[in-house]
Amino acid sequence: MTELVVFSDLDGTLLDHENYSYAAAQPALDALGARGIPLILATSKTAAEVAVLHKSLNLGQWPAIVENGAGIYRPGSKDADDAAYTEIRAALDRLPAELRAAFTGFGDMTDAKVAQITGLPLASAQRARQRQHSEPGLWHGSDAGRASFQHALAGLGIQARSGGRFLTLSHGQTKADGLRQIAAELNARRTLALGDAPNDTDMLQAASLGVIVRNDHGPGIPELPGEALGTIRRTAQPGPSGWAEAVLAILNDTKD
Numbered sequence: 371m372t373e374l375v376v377f378s379d380l381d382g383t384l385l386d387h388e389n390y391s392y393a394a395a396q397p398a399l400d401a402l403g404a405r406g407i408p409l410i411l412a413t414s415k416t417a418a419e420v421a422v423l424h425k426s427l428n429l430g431q432w433p434a435i436v437e438n439g440a441g442i443y444r445p446g447s448k449d450a451d452d453a454a455y456t457e458i459r460a461a462l463d464r465l466p467a468e469l470r471a472a473f474t475g476f477g478d479m480t481d482a483k484v485a486q487i488t489g490l491p492l493a494s495a496q497r498a499r500q501r502q503h504s505e506p507g508l509w510h511g512s513d514a515g516r517a518s519f520q521h522a523l524a525g526l527g528i529q530a531r532s533g534g535r536f537l538t539l540s541h542g543q544t545k546a547d548g549l550r551q552i553a554a555e556l557n558a559r560r561t562l563a564l565g566d567a568p569n570d571t572d573m574l575q576a577a578s579l580g581v582i583v584r585n586d587h588g589p590g591i592p593e594l595p596g597e598a599l600g601t602i603r604r605t606a607q608p609g610p611s612g613w614a615e616a617v618l619a620i621l622n623d624t625k626d
């Protein structure tokens with residue numbers, strides 16, 4: 371039985387919105403490490419992208435939730451199962467031509483194009499294109515066309531979710547599904563989840579305790595019922611400073 375397992379979003383949560391640094395969270399990362407509390411990264415990134423950060427954070431064998439809950443990264447595993455991705459790409463090609471033509475997925479783009487539209491360095495864009503479970507892309511058509519596109523994909527068992535700039539196609543899993551699966555594997559008694567954006571909401575609500583990390587640059591998360599109940603709280607500080615503030619306070623509250 372693991373007493374506590376921590377799940378965390380990356381961008382705008384553990385990583386600073388501007389410079390992608392987790393330096394301000396280091397005291398809290400050290401405190402988790404010292405107590406042997408698992409830290410499970412939960413991100414929209416691919417396994418190839420998250421592997422780099424997972425290593426620099428010294429997260430050992432802990433799994434991570436990738437592609438927004440569509441997959442689980444297991445360090446050291448050579449599992450390169452991309453069946454879900456292949457199925458999504460095949461479904462796209464079964465759509466009526468005018469709907470298909472209005473969507474440009476990462477699989478339709480070069481690494482250089484993904485670097486250009488995301489602002490990622492080329493090597494990171496190349497890792498972002500190593501997809502196994504979901505397909506982000508740009509919609510170039512009308513709003514009505516997008517509704518038809520979503521409806522047609524739904525008929526093929528694929529969900530298209532709008533997350534700001536990208537429309538992401540998946541089989542509908544969220545970060546909350548990843549949280550439930552890993553919490554069960556680790557036999558967690560309690561779970562703590564931290565996130566800053568609407569795509570974290572399900573995960574925050576699925577955890578024993580959720581923390582909304584302040585992000586003044588994003589759409590933010592509207593007030594959740596858990597806030598009145600005390601199962602969800604908000605940080606005063608943004609990004610990794612807020613992350614450290616919340617994690618240290620919670621560890622302090624739960625000291626043996």
Ligand SMILES: [Mg+2]
Nearest residue numbers: 379381382567
């Ligand atoms: Mg985020």
